Amino acid sequence: MSAGIVIIGGGVAGVRTANLLAARLPAARAHIRLLDAGGRHAYQPAWPSVALDGADPGRFSRDVRSLLHPRVDPVLDEARRLDPTAGKVWLESGATMSYDYAVLATGTRIDRDAVPGLEEGTHDCYSVEGALRLREALGSFAGGTVVVGIAGVPYPCPPAPVEFALRLDEWLRRRGLRDRTAMRYLSPLNRAFPIEGPSREIEPILEERGIAVHTFVNVEEVDPAGRRLYSLEGESFDYDLAVLVPPHRGSRLVTDSGLGDPGGWVPTDPASLKVRGYDRLFALGDATDLPISKAGSTAHFEAGVVAEQVAAAIEGREPDPDAGTYRGRVVCFLGVGRGRTAVIQFDADHPPHLSGPSRLWTAARRAFRAAYWRTMRTGLAFRAQRLLPRGPR
Numbered sequence: 001m002s003a004g005i006v007i008i009g010g011g012v013a014g015v016r017t018a019n020l021l022a023a024r025l026p027a028a029r030a031h032i033r034l035l036d037a038g039g040r041h042a043y044q045p046a047w048p049s050v051a052l053d054g055a056d057p058g059r060f061s062r063d064v065r066s067l068l069h070p071r072v073d074p075v076l077d078e079a080r081r082l083d084p085t086a087g088k089v090w091l092e093s094g095a096t097m098s099y100d101y102a103v104l105a106t107g108t109r110i111d112r113d114a115v116p117g118l119e120e121g122t123h124d125c126y127s128v129e130g131a132l133r134l135r136e137a138l139g140s141f142a143g144g145t146v147v148v149g150i151a152g153v154p155y156p157c158p159p160a161p162v163e164f165a166l167r168l169d170e171w172l173r174r175r176g177l178r179d180r181t182a183m184r185y186l187s188p189l190n191r192a193f194p195i196e197g198p199s200r201e202i203e204p205i206l207e208e209r210g211i212a213v214h215t216f217v218n219v220e221e222v223d224p225a226g227r228r229l230y231s232l233e234g235e236s237f238d239y240d241l242a243v244l245v246p247p248h249r250g251s252r253l254v255t256d257s258g259l260g261d262p263g264g265w266v267p268t269d270p271a272s273l274k275v276r277g278y279d280r281l282f283a284l285g286d287a288t289d290l291p292i293s294k295a296g297s298t299a300h301f302e303a304g305v306v307a308e309q310v311a312a313a314i315e316g317r318e319p320d321p322d323a324g325t326y327r328g329r330v331v332c333f334l335g336v337g338r339g340r341t342a343v344i345q346f347d348a349d350h351p352p353h354l355s356g357p358s359r360l361w362t363a364a365r366r367a368f369r370a371a372y373w374r375t376m377r378t379g380l381a382f383r384a385q386r387l388l389p390r391g392p393r
């Protein structure tokens with residue numbers, strides 16, 4: 001009998017898991033459905049380019065159906081509730097789905113209301129709409145004080161705000177506005193970058209570009225009229241333009257199904273990626289509560305693990321100990337400006353290691369971006385990343 005697999009979410013995590021399962025399980029073994037609420041798969045790393053380079057946002061999202069293996073059935077609907085004991089999902093349309101195995105790949109949602117004044121007083125490029133609004137604000141920016149920072153953790157792509165600050169510095173220089181602009185980088189931690197080793201290498205770059213780093217700034221409130229933001233630690237910062245990563249939460253499906261922690265993150269076993277307490281429910285990508293970078297690469301590597309776990313269960317065997325175990329592998333690019341890019345990578349056996357910055361990695365990143373839509377199915381670009389030196393154990 002064919003097992004029913006329902007994958008919820010059509011981002012990197014969901015599409016990759018669905019395609020891997022479809023490639024290895026014949027139709028007689030599994031019926032695979034992928035549910036996505038909006039029906040569009042977004043390449044989120046391009047959003048800063050929408051704000052800064054005038055890039056067309058249409059280039060960075062695709063109909064999710066165009067990315068799926070022919071044996072994956074797409075369902076464009078929102079999952080409203082999931083009962084893991086009954087193996088059932090309730091959909092926005094009123095339909096229901098029963099499953100043998102389910103995968104939560106529901107990513108994050110932005111919660112700007114968590115910080116009073118944030119929505120009215122600040123900008124971000126954590127959505128297409130946000131990036132377009134920021135592009136407009138930059139168009140009329142004539143100099144002043146810019147703050148770049150983080151208004152809530154965890155958030156997708158830890159390097160994104162530092163990279164944005166460095167790109168904005170270059171943008172201002174190109175327009176002759178840098179001399180008239182003070183730049184401040186606000187970090188909620190005791191350093192600029194979340195990971196200690198790479199932070200030691202990144203802080204001098206920020207300093208050299210004249211970007212003042214302020215640590216222990218947890219943004220509590222924004223006064224949009226006074227253009228001032230206040231931190232939990234008792235400081236205040238005046239600004240003319242504020243670009244802050246908004247707070248993120250897990251999908252409403254997770255909380256409404258009683259599955260998440262207070263932030264809506266799914267309690268997930270770090271090795272098997274099973275949702276804690278359940279044998280036939282998995283979670284991966286940005287949706288999990290794992291204390292690891294929420295990144296496309298994380299989702300990509302985790303997808304192979306979930307596919308092996310589910311395939312093994314359906315085939316009635318033990319999961320392969322290598323392929324079926326997530327070992328914390330993360331690879332992130334960090335553009336540092338002046339045409340150079342660094343790569344940060346780590347896993348359970350290798351501490352965070354920063355390679356570069358170099359022009360070579362900029363070229364590699366461009367190649368990866370150009371091949372993104374094709375490699376969503378094949379994973380070739382990420383296979384190439386396995387060739388990277390991983391640093392000392």
Ligand SMILES: Cc1cc2nc3c(=O)[nH]c(=O)nc-3n(C[C@H](O)[C@H](O)[C@H](O)COP(=O)(O)OP(=O)(O)OC[C@H]3O[C@@H](n4cnc5c(N)ncnc54)[C@H](O)[C@@H]3O)c2cc1C
Pocket residue numbers: 008009010011012013014035036037038039040041043044045046047048077078079080105106107108125126127156157160251252253284285286287294295296297298299331332333
């Ligand atoms: C500005 C920015 C820059 C970034 N740069 C990088 C980078 O350089 N490198 C990198 O590796 N990562 C980067 N990331 C992070 C990366 O984009 C995310 O980590 C990745 O997209 C997460 O994939 P996901 O599949 O877990 O979630 P998502 O891509 O968010 O997909 C979740 C999907 O689930 C769907 N969904 C949610 N709830 C439901 C529901 N109830 N029913 C049906 N469907 C639902 C949503 O519609 C969505 O399509 C960046 C992110 C941002 C915002």
